[in-house]
Amino acid sequence: xxxxxxxQSGSIAGTTHSHxxxxxxxxxxxxxxxxxxxxxxxxxxxxxxxxxxxxxGLTGAQRAAWExxxxxxxxxxxxxxxxxxxxxxxxxxxxxxxxxxxxxxxxVPPAVLTLPDFSAATFTFSIASGVTIAGFTxxxxxxxxxxxxxxxxxxxxxxxxxxxxxxPNGVCAGDEAPxxxxxxxxxxxxxxxxxxxxxxxxxxxxxxxxxxGTPVIVSTIVVA
Numbered sequence: 306x307x308x309x310x311x312x313q314s315g316s317i318a319g320t321t322h323s324h325x326x327x328x329x330x331x332x333x334x335x336x337x338x339x340x341x342x343x344x345x346x347x348x349x350x351x352x353x354x355x356x357x358x359x360x361x362g363l364t365g366a367q368r369a370a371w372e373x374x375x376x377x378x379x380x381x382x383x384x385x386x387x388x389x390x391x392x393x394x395x396x397x398x399x400x401x402x403x404x405x406x407x408x409x410x411x412x413v414p415p416a417v418l419t420l421p422d423f424s425a426a427t428f429t430f431s432i433a434s435g436v437t438i439a440g441f442t443x444x445x446x447x448x449x450x451x452x453x454x455x456x457x458x459x460x461x462x463x464x465x466x467x468x469x470x471x472x473p474n475g476v477c478a479g480d481e482a483p484x485x486x487x488x489x490x491x492x493x494x495x496x497x498x499x500x501x502x503x504x505x506x507x508x509x510x511x512x513x514x515x516x517x518g519t520p521v522i523v524s525t526i527v528v529a
Contacts, residue, residue, distance in 0.1 A: 312330070312370045314408065319333060320332075320334060321334045321335075322366075322424070323347045325333075328331050331352065331419075334453075337461045342412075345432070345468060345469065348471070349401075349405075352400070352401045352404045352405065353369060353397065353401060353508030355382045355404070355410075356400035356401055356410075357397065357398065357408065358403075359394050359396075360393055363412065365516045367412060368392055368393075369392075369411060370392075370413055370414055370483040371393070371396045373392075373397055373415035374392070374394050374395060374415075375389060375390045375391060375496070376389060378395070381519070385471065387518045389446075392518060392529055394433070394461075395414075396411075399411055399415060399514075399516060399517075400515070401515040402511055402516070403511075403514075405450055405476070405511075406448035406476050406511040406515065406517075407450060407467075407472050407473070407476050408511065408513065408514070408515050410515070411514065411515055414446050415512060415514035415515060416514055417512050417513050417514045417516075418512050418514070418515075418516045419444070419447070419512055420439050420510035420511070420512055420518040421442065421443030421479040421506055421510040422441060422443060422512075423440075423441045423443075423449075423521045425440040425441070425442075426439070426508060426521060426523060427437065427523070428523040428524065428525045429525050429528075430491075430504050430525050430526075430527045430528070431488075431527075431528050431529070432488055432498050432500060432528070432529050433488075433492070433529065434450075434488075434489075434529060435485050435486055435487040435488045435491070436453065436485065436486040436491060436504075436506070437483050437484070438466065438482065438483065438485075438506065438508065439482045439483035439487050440482060441479070441482050441508070441510075442479070442480070442482065443478075443480060444479050444480060444508060444513065445478050445479065446478075446479070446513035447479025447480075447510070447511065447512060447513055448476055448477070448478060448479060448511040448513075449476070449477050449478075449479060449484070449508055449509065449510060449511065450469060450475060450476055450508070450509040450511060450517075451460060451465060451469065451471075451484065451485070451486065451493060451507075451508060452468060452475065452506070452507040452509070453468055453494075453505070453506055453507075454466060454468075454504055454505035454506070454507075455495045455504075456495060456496070456499060456502035456503070456504055456527070457502065457505075459486045459502070459504045459526055460501070461499060461501050461503050464505040464522075467493075467505070468494055469503070470486060470494070471512055471529075474486055477523050479510075494499035498527045500528055500529045501526060501527065502526070502527045503524055503525070503526055504525060504526070504527060505522055505523070505524045506523050506525070507522050508523070
């Protein structure tokens with residue numbers, strides 16, 4: 306339905322506000338079909354399902370411990386706001402982080418929150434030798450989740466689409482620098498890399514107990 310109002314977009318309850326060349330309009334909100342799919346999407350959804358099932362199996366005392374941990378460890382959302390999660394949300398967050406990094410999934414809140422140091426991290430991509438991440442330091446029990454982007458033109462300065470190769474290719478130990486992902490693994494997902502293209506890499510630090518820190522995004526130009 307078209308109507309006169311200030312330009313706006315987004316959804317409130319069951320109504321979506323948007324606009325086109327003809328003006329502002331509203332429509333009923335619809336949720337897109339989200340098939341489980343295969344590969345990375347299926348892996349992530351399976352981890353969320355397993356986490357929710359595991360929460361149901363916790364004792365009352367364990368759930369209370371997660372509530373307390375969540376209350377004292379607010380996270381920062383995509384808008385930069387400090388958010389306090391529920392105990393269930395925090396459990397799922399840490400469970401999925403641990404599962405993704407190949408760490409034993411938790412029953413109790415993390416005791417160790419120390420993360421790998423990425424202050425000197427470097428990222429290179431050679432068609433001949435593959436992706437190489439170096440310059441980070443951490444303990445052998447820490448993990449680094451490595452996700453890569455498609456290829457872009459060299460002038461690209463921002464990207465938010467990443468793909469993490471299946472373990473062990475997408476996860477390395479905190480003391481494993483330098484870490485390499487061979488070119489064929491990247492090519493199987495994004496096609497043959499081209500010299501001169503730009504590729505982004507997202508590095509997510511994970512403590513030995515599954516607590517993950519703020520991802521660091523770096524980029525490089527592909528060379529022969």
